[in-house]
Amino acid sequence: MALSGPIWALGAMSGTSLDGVDAALLETDGERIYAFGDTGYRPYTEAERMVLRAGLGRWPGEAGVQEAAEVVETAHAELLSHYTDQAELVGFHGQTLAHDPGGRGTHQAGDGAVMAAVLGLPVVWDFRSSDVELGGQGAPLAPFYHFALARWMELEAPVAFLNLGGVGNLTWVDPRKPRPEAPGALLAFDTGPANAPINDLMQARRGAERDEGGALAARGVPDEDILQTFLQLPYFYRMPPKSLDRDAFAALSRAVAPLADADAAATLTAAAAAAVAKGCEHFPEAPEVMLVSGGGRHNATLMAMLADRLPFPVVAIEETGFDGDMIEAQAFAHLAVRVLRRLPTSCASTTGVAAAVGGGQLSRSDS
Numbered sequence: 001m002a003l004s005g006p007i008w009a010l011g012a013m014s015g016t017s018l019d020g021v022d023a024a025l026l027e028t029d030g031e032r033i034y035a036f037g038d039t040g041y042r043p044y045t046e047a048e049r050m051v052l053r054a055g056l057g058r059w060p061g062e063a064g065v066q067e068a069a070e071v072v073e074t075a076h077a078e079l080l081s082h083y084t085d086q087a088e089l090v091g092f093h094g095q096t097l098a099h100d101p102g103g104r105g106t107h108q109a110g111d112g113a114v115m116a117a118v119l120g121l122p123v124v125w126d127f128r129s130s131d132v133e134l135g136g137q138g139a140p141l142a143p144f145y146h147f148a149l150a151r152w153m154e155l156e157a158p159v160a161f162l163n164l165g166g167v168g169n170l171t172w173v174d175p176r177k178p179r180p181e182a183p184g185a186l187l188a189f190d191t192g193p194a195n196a197p198i199n200d201l202m203q204a205r206r207g208a209e210r211d212e213g214g215a216l217a218a219r220g221v222p223d224e225d226i227l228q229t230f231l232q233l234p235y236f237y238r239m240p241p242k243s244l245d246r247d248a249f250a251a252l253s254r255a256v257a258p259l260a261d262a263d264a265a266a267t268l269t270a271a272a273a274a275a276v277a278k279g280c281e282h283f284p285e286a287p288e289v290m291l292v293s294g295g296g297r298h299n300a301t302l303m304a305m306l307a308d309r310l311p312f313p314v315v316a317i318e319e320t321g322f323d324g325d326m327i328e329a330q331a332f333a334h335l336a337v338r339v340l341r342r343l344p345t346s347c348a349s350t351t352g353v354a355a356a357v358g359g360g361q362l363s364r365s366d367s
Contacts, residue, residue: 003341006034010087010121011333012076014095016166016246017195017295018052019209020044021075024329025086030337031179033152037086039326042079044071055097056246059107068097072110077118084119091336092125093328099139099245105129106138113363124336126361131346136353137243140169143180143188143350144338145331150175153320160280160287161317162306163328164296166196166246168276171350172283181347181356187284188350189240192275193249194296197268200253201261211265214301220262222270226255230271236278241352272296273305280310291317293324335360 006029014021021044025037044052048071055068072095080090094110112125128138146161150173153159161171168191177185195210202208202216211217230252235242252271256264290312296302297316306314317324335345339360347356 005029006032007088007337008037008086009089009091009333009336010080010083011091011329011331011336012080013093013328013332014072014076015294015328016096017199018044018049018166019295021079022326022329023079023083024326024333025083026330026333028148028334028337030334030341030343031148033148033334036330038083039323039329040079040082041325042075044075048075052095055109057098059098059104065097065109068095069109069111073114073118076110076115080115080119084121087121089336089340090115090119090121090123091332091334092123093127093332094125096246099243101132101137101243106132112361116363116365120365122362122364124339124360124362127332127335127339127345127359130359131351131353131357134353134357136346136351136357137241138351139243140171140188140190140350141335141346141359142169142328142331143171143173143186144345145327145334146171146173147175147180147186148334149322155288158285158287160283160290162276162290162292164194164272164292164294164299164302165328166194166199167244168192168194168272168296170276170279172287181344184284186347186349187240187282189242189279189282190244191279192235192244192272193252193268194272194294196246197249197253198265198272201256201264201268205261205264210295211269211299214269214299216262217265217269217299217301220260220264220266222267223256223259223263226252226267227270227274229255231274231278236275240279240282241348241350243351266301269299269302270305273302273309276306277309286312289313289315291315291320293317293322293327295325297324
């Protein structure tokens with residue numbers, strides 16, 4: 001494999017929404033984007049989601065973890081095997097089951113060595129552990145790719161990228177800086193709950209995967225008392241970088257339990273929007289636009305609430321020509337090349353790690 005110049009990498013992401021696996025090919029040298037390739041998606045079955053949910057919050061060796069890892073590896077192998085003839089390298093994130101920076105660490109289910117053997121390609125994986133071991137939050141990791149995206153777009157002013165997955169996360173980018181780890185180039189952090197509490201509510205009350213288009217929330221009225229209590233939580237007053245576990249705001253879900261379905265959905269949706277707006281208070285300067293990716297951009301009620309709360313345009317990233325479902329999979333393709341070439345994947349302004357650090361293990365198919 002070439003030690004310099006662009007290569008085709010295949011990235012994969014399975015997010016905290018537990019909907020399925022995204023895969024995307026990206027041509028990159030780890031600094032610049034050269035081209036975007038094919039993409040794919042493999043949903044989890046309901047039985048697989050049950051196994052993954054049973055593993056949430058658990059650590060290696062605990063009950064249910066091995067079963068969750070087998071689901072993750074099987075689903076990824078089925079999807080990624082369709083693209084291996086186009087790729088030289090794979091970026092495999094796995095499935096986050098537990099995330100406790102400053103405590104027990106971070107745990108992504110799925111073994112990259114297994115994936116390398118199955119796919120017949122070198123695999124970069126375990127992207128977060130090194131950052132956490134060196135005092136960082138281990139998340140979010142997409143910001144270095146967001147910097148490359150802003151450069152690809154030839155932007156000349158700050159831009160914000162918002163990912164609405166199970167948890168929300170923001171990246172503020174100044175593309176005028178020379179590289180992502182340069183002072184003032186990036187600020188990134190998790191905002192708060194996004195799709196995860198809404199999806200869990202819909203599953204528990206309606207047997208549905210999500211509030212499609214935000215239709216149920218649109219019929220409800222947010223509970224302002226619950227929202228005000230939520231916004232007083234200490235997390236929102238901590239300076240970034242900062243990160244969250246999927247179920248960090250379980251108290252919010254308990255608070256909406258007495259509400260009617262529509263009001264509960266409206267309250268959880270308003271909480272997601274309010275958390276993003278609170279996070280934007282940390283930006284060094286207002287961005288020209290906020291580009292939204294992740295499943296939450298399909299929630300029209302959530303998008304409208306964001307537009308109401310923010311003083312700059314909020315648009316789905318498709319409006320700039322990108323696929324909002326594939327940003328994080330592309331990010332791990334990009335990060336895999338950075339790991340291969342010993343470039344940093346996080347820095348103080350993205351995860352709080354003391355210095356720019358490169359994460360990830362490399363497993364070769366013949367190892």
